[in-house]
Amino acid sequence: MSQAKAKQISKETHEKLKKVGEFLKTSPLLKDQQSQLMGALHYVQTLFGYLPQEAMEYISEKLSIPTAHIYGMATFYNYFSLQPKARYQIYLCKGTACYVAGGARIQERLREELKIGLGENTPDGMFGLNITRCLGCCGLSPVMQVNEDIYVRMVPEKIPAILEKYRRQDKKNAKVKEAGIGAFEHPGK
Numbered sequence: 556m557s558q559a560k561a562k563q564i565s566k567e568t569h570e571k572l573k574k575v576g577e578f579l580k581t582s583p584l585l586k587d588q589q590s591q592l593m594g595a596l597h598y599v600q601t602l603f604g605y606l607p608q609e610a611m612e613y614i615s616e617k618l619s620i621p622t623a624h625i626y627g628m629a630t631f632y633n634y635f636s637l638q639p640k641a642r643y644q645i646y647l648c649k650g651t652a653c654y655v656a657g658g659a660r661i662q663e664r665l666r667e668e669l670k671i672g673l674g675e676n677t678p679d680g681m682f683g684l685n686i687t688r689c690l691g692c693c694g695l696s697p698v699m700q701v702n703e704d705i706y707v708r709m710v711p712e713k714i715p716a717i718l719e720k721y722r723r724q725d726k727k728n729a730k731v732k733e734a735g736i737g738a739f740e741h742p743g744k
């Protein structure tokens with residue numbers, strides 16, 4: 556990475572990229588270029604929580620692999636994410652039972668409340684809106700998931716209260732983090 560470029564990235568990113576460099580030098584599992592790339596992308600995803608542009612460029616330079624190839628691999632596998640994941644990931648079931656039971660109205664209300672589209676995060680990084688395959692509880696449709704919590708027999712009117720619960724929890728978590736105590740609480744139901 557050029558010096559000018561290195562200056563533009565944050566100190567934290569710079570430190571993390573150094574770790575990626577160490578990983579590339581020392582990992583015993585990486586026999587060929589392709590497995591090196593895969594291993595490096597996994598490492599970056601774990602380290603950053605997503606694959607930032609800077610990291611893909613760094614790997615491209617270190618492994619002499621075109622960024623287009625790296626980008627192709629990063630977008631092919633669902634495991635990798637090109638943007639930071641929201642703290643609360645909302646998944647709407649796109650299965651037939653949920654659709655028939657009014658899934659589209661749930662999606663519409665969420666888009667209205669959060670002012671984002673599918674595949675996007677709110678600007679504060681709190682909520683992400685996604686669709687998912689059948690969640691396996693079709694008899695209780697429409698179904699929505701927020702992180703590990705499942706909400707069944709959803710109606711649009713329930714959405715503001717559900718979102719509010721996570722907003723409150725997020726504030727609480729931020730305070731705990733600030734105070735540097737304990738693990739984050741899970742909001743539960």
Ligand code: FES
Nearest residue numbers: 648650653689693
């Ligand atoms: S179709 Fe939604 S849970 Fe099965």
